[in-house]
Amino acid sequence: MILKAIIDEQVYTLNVPDPVIARGGDFFAQLDRDMDQGWQMSREWVEAPNRLQRCQIIADKLLTALEKENEKLGMLMAGYILTRLPGVESVELDVQGEVQNNRFRFQGAGGLGATDSASGDSGRGPERDLAGNQTGDQAGDQTGDQAELPSGLDKMQALAQAGQDVTQVFKVGKAYRFSVFDHASGRWQDSPLIATEAEAERLRQERFKARYEALQRS
Known part of the structure; x- marks a missing residue:
């Protein structure tokens, strides 16, 4: 079985x-059991990843295997995707490590439409980067977002x-970031x-402390 992995061009x-x-059946089943516990997909924690989301998660592992030239692991990750998505032809891997942006193309399906329908897009609007704001979420806590x-709120609240407002740190490619929810815009802001x-x-701890303190102000 053949799977094409697209990285940039x-x-x-x-x-x-x-x-x-x-022979990979047991290994694939173990991957599913691991994901049954929920998974951090970039900035979002997904309690119960569906089949497409699971394949997006494994596609991220495939990207890592290709970057490290680990052929055995790459074959296993490709094998999982092939068994879970019948008719899949290729996967376009997001080099920034945004798991939800890993997209699949299927045999006999139209190009753009097939890509979009399998993208797992949440329908959320474009998200702003904290680096594009004056001082990120702290500025929001002190000005417009306040x-x-x-x-x-009391301390426990x-x-x-x-x-809920500050995510855990998550990996993006070879770097790391976290996200903070901006109540004014109703969108997530990514750290640099x-x-x-x-x-x-x-x-992240600095942002968490700033948000925690802002929530207690009367």
């Missing part, structure tokens, strides 16, 4: 032998709300790409 043809498909934030997980976590 480079096309990799993965010819997955039938024995790999046959009017939209719940206020006067503020802690719970801040946990950060080189290390430790630095991303430090910056």
Whole structure:
């Protein structure tokens, strides 16, 4: 079985032998069991990934395997996608590591339409980058967003709300970022790409603290 992986304009043809498909059943089932527990898909935590979302998650692992030239892992990831998406012809991998942007094309389906229908697009509008704002979410907490934030919460309520408003750190390609919900616009703001997980976590804690404190103001 053949799956084409598209990275930018480079096309990799993965010819997955039938024995790999046959022997990979237990491994594929284990992948499903892992995803049954829920999965962090970029900035969103998905409690129960559907079949398409699972294949988008595995496509992200396929990208990592190709980057590291791990042929065995790449074949297994391609094998999972081939078994879970009958008729799939190719996958366009998002090099920025945005899992939801991994897109599939199917045999006999139209080009653009097939890509869009399999993209897993949530229908959410374009999201703004914190780097494009003066001081990111802290500016929002102190100015325009302040009017939209719940206020006067007690410590436990503020802690719970801040946990909903500030995501965990997630990996994007070889870098890391987190997202903060902007109540004024009703959209998520992404942090800039950060080189290390430790630095991303430090910056996230700063944003979390700022949001937590803003929620307690009367």
